[in-house]
Amino acid sequence: MDTIWNILLDIYSMVLDLGAVMAQLAESFLVTVQIFVLTLVFSMPLGLIVAFGRMSKNRIIRAIVKAYISVMRGTPLMLQILVVYFGPFYVFRIRMGNGFRFPAVIIAFAINYAAYFAEIYRAGIESIPAGQYEAAQILGYNKVQTFFKIILPQVFKRVLPPVTNETITLVKDTSLAFTISVAEMFTKAKQIAAAEANILPLMAAGVFYYIFNLVVAWVMERLEKKFSYYR
Amino acid sequence: MGSRLLEINHMKKGFDGKGVLEDISLTVEEGEVVSIIGPSGSGKSTLLRCATMLEQMDGGELIYQGQRAVWEKTDKKGDVKCVLAPKDQMKQIKRTFGLVFQNFNLFPHYTVMKNIIDAPVSVDKISRKEAEERAWKLLRQLGLEDKAEAYPFQLSGGQQQRVSIARALALQPKILFFDEPTSALDPELTVEVLKVIKELAKEKMTMIIVTHEMQFAREVSDRIIFMEQGLIQEQGTPEEIFTSSNTRVREFIGKMNA
Ligand SMILES: Nc1ncnc2c1ncn2[C@@H]1O[C@H](COP(=O)(O)OP(=O)(O)OP(=O)(O)O)[C@@H](O)[C@H]1O
Ligand SMILES: [Mg+2]
Numbered sequence: 001m002d003t004i005w006n007i008l009l010d011i012y013s014m015v016l017d018l019g020a021v022m023a024q025l026a027e028s029f030l031v032t033v034q035i036f037v038l039t040l041v042f043s044m045p046l047g048l049i050v051a052f053g054r055m056s057k058n059r060i061i062r063a064i065v066k067a068y069i070s071v072m073r074g075t076p077l078m079l080q081i082l083v084v085y086f087g088p089f090y091v092f093r094i095r096m097g098n099g100f101r102f103p104a105v106i107i108a109f110a111i112n113y114a115a116y117f118a119e120i121y122r123a124g125i126e127s128i129p130a131g132q133y134e135a136a137q138i139l140g141y142n143k144v145q146t147f148f149k150i151i152l153p154q155v156f157k158r159v160l161p162p163v164t165n166e167t168i169t170l171v172k173d174t175s176l177a178f179t180i181s182v183a184e185m186f187t188k189a190k191q192i193a194a195a196e197a198n199i200l201p202l203m204a205a206g207v208f209y210y211i212f213n214l215v216v217a218w219v220m221e222r223l224e225k226k227f228s229y230y231r
Numbered sequence: 232m233g234s235r236l237l238e239i240n241h242m243k244k245g246f247d248g249k250g251v252l253e254d255i256s257l258t259v260e261e262g263e264v265v266s267i268i269g270p271s272g273s274g275k276s277t278l279l280r281c282a283t284m285l286e287q288m289d290g291g292e293l294i295y296q297g298q299r300a301v302w303e304k305t306d307k308k309g310d311v312k313c314v315l316a317p318k319d320q321m322k323q324i325k326r327t328f329g330l331v332f333q334n335f336n337l338f339p340h341y342t343v344m345k346n347i348i349d350a351p352v353s354v355d356k357i358s359r360k361e362a363e364e365r366a367w368k369l370l371r372q373l374g375l376e377d378k379a380e381a382y383p384f385q386l387s388g389g390q391q392q393r394v395s396i397a398r399a400l401a402l403q404p405k406i407l408f409f410d411e412p413t414s415a416l417d418p419e420l421t422v423e424v425l426k427v428i429k430e431l432a433k434e435k436m437t438m439i440i441v442t443h444e445m446q447f448a449r450e451v452s453d454r455i456i457f458m459e460q461g462l463i464q465e466q467g468t469p470e471e472i473f474t475s476s477n478t479r480v481r482e483f484i485g486k487m488n489a
Contacts, residue, residue: 134285135336139350139402140325149353153340230340231384 014200021192021204028188029208035105035174035184036212040167042110047117054122065118072115077108078179084108085180105177109170116166124159125151157227164220171213175205185209234261236296236327236406236437237282243290244274244281251277253461255291259406262435266448268472269458270483275441278458279410282439283330288313296405300324326355329399333411335391337383343370343394344379347401355402362401369397373427389420393427400431407431409440425451445487449473457483 053065072080085104088094096104128151136146175186189205192198237259244252251274259265267275280286282293284300290311293301300321304314315321337346347369348362370376373393383391392412399407412428413421425447431438432451442448448455448469455472457465457480465477475481 129336131332131334131336132338135332135338137285138283138325138330139398140322140354141350145353149349150338157340230382 017200018204018207021201022207024192025185025188025201025204025208028183028185031102031177031182031184032174032186032208033212035109035177035182036170038106039109039113039170039174042106043113043117046110046114048121050114050118051121051125054118055125069115069118072112073119077112077173078176080112081105081108081176081179084111101180101182104180105182109173113166113170117163120159120162120166121155123162124155127158128154157230160220160224160227164217164224167216167220168213171209171216175209234296235259236261237439238294239282239291240294241291242278242281242288242293244277244286244288251461252281252288255461255463257456257463259437259439261405261437263453264432264436264438264440264451265454265456266452267439267441267456267458268443268445268448268483268487269456269464273458274461275458276410279330279408279439279441283328283408284315284325285330287315295324295327298324326402327404328406328408329402329404330408330410331392331396331399331412334415335383335388335395337391337395337398339383342380342382343375343386346383346394347398350398351401365401366397369400372430373397374423387420388416389423392416392420392424396424396427396431406437406439409438409442411441411443414443443487445484459483 050065050069053061054069056062056065081104084107085096085101088096088100132150132154133146136150141150174184177184178187178190181187185205185208189201192201235258237257239255239257242252242255242257243250255274255278257265267278269275277286281288284293288301290303290313291301292299292303298316298320300316301313303311305311316324338349341349344363344366347366348359351357351362351365352359366379367376370379373396375390375393375397378386378390378394383394386394392415396407396412409428413424416424421444425444428438428440428447429451440448440451450469452469454466455469456463457472457475457477459479465472465475465480467475472480473484
């Protein structure tokens with residue numbers, strides 16, 4: 001009886017601790033959310049431009065863009081963050097201040113995720129049957145109208161599931177910003193954990209990431225429902 | 232008969248050096264219904280695709296209502312190449328014809344109504360109200376008035392094909408091309424689509440129809456063209472074709488009726 005009581009007390013105090021740690025992490029969580037939102041805002045449209053480059057009629061543009069996508073997908077994002085942050089110094093001997101840490105993370109994430117989104121968009125665009133373009137051409141739509149009225153809406157629907165996957169990965173990838181000590185949640189959790197010799201802060205961060213992703217999944221599901229009015 | 236709507240002179244088309252249309256010449260007058268029959272691979276679809284400029288022809292001339300859409304030009308090296316009419320003229324020319332596809336190619340994210348009115352509104356720039364009035368008239372005519380707000384996936388194949396005919400008619404083309412409009416349909420759905428085309432024929436709509444439906448071709452056509460190996464082998468009234476002494480024609484029709 002006594003031992004059960006003690007165990008319950010232990011759990012209770014752990015939950016209290018966890019709550020306290022989560023409160024400590026709350027501020028840094030906002031930085032995480034910022035990285036997430038800004039990355040999507042920049043990489044999603046950029047991805048579309050990259051996708052156009054990848055499908056360009058011009059061989060040189062196509063080759064350059066292909067190489068870019070290949071490097072972005074073939075090397076660790078952590079390394080890319082370091083390159084963006086330290087690159088200006090090694091290449092131009094320009095010393096960027098601490099203020100450059102956050103922009104460097106956003107740039108690295110945006111160009112990395114743009115590559116992934118580009119490939120998703122390209123697959124989506126190429127999956128639209130040629131008959132859709134031909135029908136539009138016969139009906140007299142010009143190229144711009146055809147793309148924006150006929151093709152793109154259908155592409156959106158088709159790419160939603162893979163975009164959801166990328167978005168969920170992005171939530172977890174934001175933690176890579178610790179590489180250059182941007183004060184997002186994971187960086188903060190590690191600091192506290194090291195200072196207090198306690199893994200609880202890292203657990204708390206895990207809870208945050210998990211809840212964040214539940215929200216992301218919920219939003220994406222709503223979007224998919226919104227597009228389910230046609231097949 | 233009325234004016235000449237379409238004139239094709241010596242049309243040639245090949246894919247990767249393999250000739251598909253060898254030398255096609257053909258004229259269509261206003262109000263005429265012309266069916267094109269012939270074995271698989273004889274170039275019927277390619278002919279329609281070149282005539283509607285989905286495919287660029289390699290040689291020859293394409294004329295709509297006396298306006299040249301495509302013609303031959305010899306470049307400095309002495310090579311013959313086909314050139315297209317300038318953009319603004321081409322826009323005019325393209326309004327004179329419509330095309331109904333074998334597999335409909337409706338826009339899946341648009342309702343039936345939007346499928347029909349979108350091109351008139353955003354291409355021809357007519358008012359939405361006028362486009363809708365036109366669309367309702369067509370929907371009634373084609374027996375689809377209760378489907379205006381449906382999406383294509385909610386319709387049967389026959390209904391989808393009728394919508395795609397309505398979509399083409401909404402732009403008020405002078406000529407309507409059909410490429411095997413019923414070959415993606417079950418027999419009972421085929422009937423409803425063929426009925427619609429027959430009604431259009433009665434209203435003197437000019438049509439060029441590629442079809443494997445021999446009985447239908449016989450009933451609806453003013454003229455039937457038999458194509459084989461990229462050439463028009465024989466053409467004439469349905470009676471002439473169905474009683475032709477040309478063994479290839481007889482064989483083909485016999486096989487199709489079997
Ligand atoms: N885009 C293309 N690329 C290469 N070859 C093609 C292409 N389109 C058609 N062909 C070839 O051209 C020939 C004629 O094809 P086409 O589709 O015009 O025949 P068809 O008379 O319509 O046949 P069917 O009755 O089967 O529809 C075929 O040998 C076909 O393989
Ligand atoms: Mg064909």
